[in-house]
Amino acid sequence: MFIKSETKNAYQSLNAKSSWLQHIAEYLLSLPRSVKRAILLSIDFALSLICLFLALSLRYGHIAHDISPMILLAYAALPIIGLYLIGFYKGVARGFLDTVMGSVAQLFFVLIIVYGVIIYLNPLEDIPRSVPIIFLFLFFIWLWNSRLTIRELLTRWRGKSQQRLRNENGYDNVVIYGAGEAGKDLLEGLRNSHKYNVVAYVDDDRQLIGAYLLGKKIYPAHELMSLVEDLDVAQVFLAIPSISRAQKRQIIDKLSGIAIKIKELPSLEEIADEKVTVSSMRKVDILDVLDRQTVEPDEALLRLNIEDKCILVTGAGGSIGSELCRQVIKNQPKCIVLYELSEFALYSIHQELIAKQASNPAYKNIKIIAVIGNVTNESNLLRIFKLYNIQTVYHAAAYKHVPMVEHNPFEGVINNTKGTYHCARAAIKANVETFVLISTDKAVRPTNVMGASKRLAELVCQGLSQTDSQTCISMVRFGNVLGSSGSVVPVFTKQIQKGLPITVTHPDVTRYFMTIPEAANLVIQAGAMASGGEVFVLDMGEPVKIVDLAHRMIHLSGFEIKDAAHPDGDIEVIFTGLRAGEKLYEELIIGEDNVKSTDHPLIMQAMEHSFPLDELESVLFELTEKQKQFDVPWLKQQFKYFVEGYQESSQDDPQESYQKSRQEDSESA
Structure with missing residues (x-):
């Protein structure tokens, strides 16, 4: 019992001493810099005197006591003055570095010479020539070790303070x-x-x-x-x-x-x-959790249709369009025209490119033009193509959100299909050299209007490529891009940040993924490989189950999955059911045997059926009239005829339901 009490008292005494020392340290650190500098300078001067006295004693072999105190003060003050002049005392003790002592060593070497001259000119004083060397050596050791000790003590004290703050704040x-x-x-x-x-x-x-x-x-x-x-x-x-x-x-x-x-x-x-x-x-990077390897781009292919040419990008403010603009400007075009319907999106990418141009002298001669326009306006497109002598067009403008287009089918087809038709035809009339359509894996055996409209757009381009024109028309088809508007990754990220459940449509839904920059790079390279009419397919790697992606993102964010097996978890995954027109699995080619490789390891060419242009044009001409009647059954009948593998969504379309209810009300009246 006595031993325990004694140990407890010793522990309390140690804590009290530690607290007392900590208060002293806090007080000293709170002093003004000038005061702390004066304290260090005074201590160094006192130690300079001690080191000088020790040097004399070591030289004589006994305690020296017959030298004038004024001489000792003068000799001891000289290195302090030198240290002050080289800025030694302007440094922060806690930030002391060993390299600082290099300057001190150089100063002391000069002082040895100065002391030698003083001793030579003043032979009456009985100070041997070896004393300055011993003195400065001892003083150098003091300076180095004292600063290292101060730094270590401050580091430990601050470490304890930070540990205390960590314990308090988490x-x-x-x-x-x-x-x-x-x-x-x-x-x-x-x-x-x-x-x-x-x-x-x-x-x-x-x-x-x-x-x-x-x-x-x-x-x-x-x-x-x-x-x-x-x-x-x-x-x-x-x-x-x-x-x-x-x-x-x-x-x-x-x-x-x-x-x-x-x-x-x-x-x-x-x-x-x-x-x-x-x-x-x-x-x-979320790409690191996906089983996907990238390939360095072929610089020759990137430059072929861009370098020193006039380029136009439709949908320039979108996810793919804006990245295409960034890749285009890197490859030194003569001119880049940004064609976009959204004023805000156009302003954003235009300002970004202007900022790049201002910061990089290599871009200073590139013309950057922003044009507000709709891709369905063929006359305006033709005017722009001729005005700026456009040589390469990347057609990225499209409505791509599946449920949105499913609920607005005619607007989707007019923009995606008819817009592509007018844009490509304007390019042919203006003798544009290269026209590249950005397509999607949703165009393969689609179950939604968006995918069907993009497949029709591909068919339109295939039909136009068979006409007698100088324009090389090609299509590039790929899957989801990480970080694009509507992509699951930013949606999941926001849900995790807010602590909300992650919403996944179906436990078996899978998708292909690649990054936006990689997709844009491959689009440019594929377009440069075209001779006319090709449907290029990008190798998207292995498909990823969306639920697995959600689980991995939850873990990477430091949270536990909440489910039946882990009821105390942090974030739950909720299945909401497939949306209108959504498929469980996306495909990149219509037939397994209808694909061949190209010179690029990540770019394949799909060999797919096409239709005569006049058949497609007759549907496009009739489209405007059918839109006025909102004849969705007619539209989907065209999909079934032209789009191989098209299957109408089993879910009721809200607009169709609305039309049916209006018709029933009219009949009952």
Whole structure:
């Protein structure tokens, strides 16, 4: 009992002493900089005198006491004056670096010469020539060790303060994956953070296992899962800027079953260009959780239809259209015309390109023209094509939201199909060299109006390509792009951020994915490979189940899935049922045997049936009249005739229901 009491008293005494020292440290740190500088300067002067006295005593072998105090003060003051003049006392003690002592060493070398001259000119004073060397050596050791001690004490004190703040405000335990230079720099950058507490390193290099880096132990990569559980880790930071996507996916797959946030350092290129610092962390690219590998673009194909040419992009303010504009301007066109119906979208991409032009001298001679216009206005398109001598057209303008077009079928077909017809015909009349239609995988055996309208647009282009014209017309078909308007990724991200349930239409629904920049790159390359009439299909990799994507995004955001097996989870996945016209699976080609490879590994060519142009034109001419009558059954009958594999949606269309109810009311009246 007595021992316990004594231990308790000793512990309380130690805590009291620690608290007392902490109060002193806080008081000293709160003093004005001039006062703190004066204190350090005074202490250094006192130690300079002591070092000089020790140097004399070491030289004589006994305590020197017969030298004038004024001489001692003058000799001791000289290095302090020199340190002040070189700015040694302007630095911050807590930010002291070993490199600062290089300047001090140079100063002391000069002082040795100065002392030698003084001793030579004043032989009456009994100070040997070796004393200045011993004196400055001792004083140098004092300066270096005193600053290192101050820095270490401040670091520890601030570390305890930050730990206290973390405990009060909450923080995340973090494991850094990668014990190289980037990992070391990252820990240095996170030391002042109140949000993160680095608890360990993980690395694949066996030679590093068990070692310590900046006080943190390095563990083998295969122990990552157990570390996350044992050390209550909330986040993993990938500190390997040169890591490949395949390696990154392997790491992510290791952690796929637990709720943990994964962030990564920027690429080496971004760090080298000083766009970001090594301590800048960002969320893992969603592409890293998809089983998809990218291929470097063929620069020759990218430049072929763009460099030193006049380019027009329809739908320039949309997701694909705006990225096409960004890719086009990189390849040095003579002129780029942005054709867009939405004023705000047009203004946004126009201002972005103008800003790029202002910041990059290579773009200064490129004309950037913004035109508000509708793709169904053929006369306006023809005027623009001729006015700016357009040589290449990328036709990205389209209504693409499946439920929206399903509820507005005529508007969708007029914009997507008839708009393509007028745009391509204007290009032919203006002798445009290349016309590329941006199509979609939803055009293959569609169950919705949007997909059917895009397949009709492809058929129109195929028909026009068979006419006697100088314009090379081709089509590029691909699936969903990550980050586009209406894409599931931004929708899921918002739902997760707000803590709402993630809504998925069906547990078996699958989709193909690629990034917007990659899609735009491949569109440009495919268009450059065309000779006329081709339907190019982009290799989208393996299809992804949307529910699996939702689960992975929940885990990567650090949350648990809430379901029957985990009722205490954070975020639930709710199945809402397929929307009007939505398919479970999307396809890229109509027939498995109707495809052949091209010179590009990610671009294939589909060999598909086409119709004579006059048959298609007769439907397009009749379309306006049928729109006035809102004759949706007629429209869908055309789909069944022209669009192979078209299946009408089993869900009732609201507009059709409205029309039927109006007709029934009229008959009953």
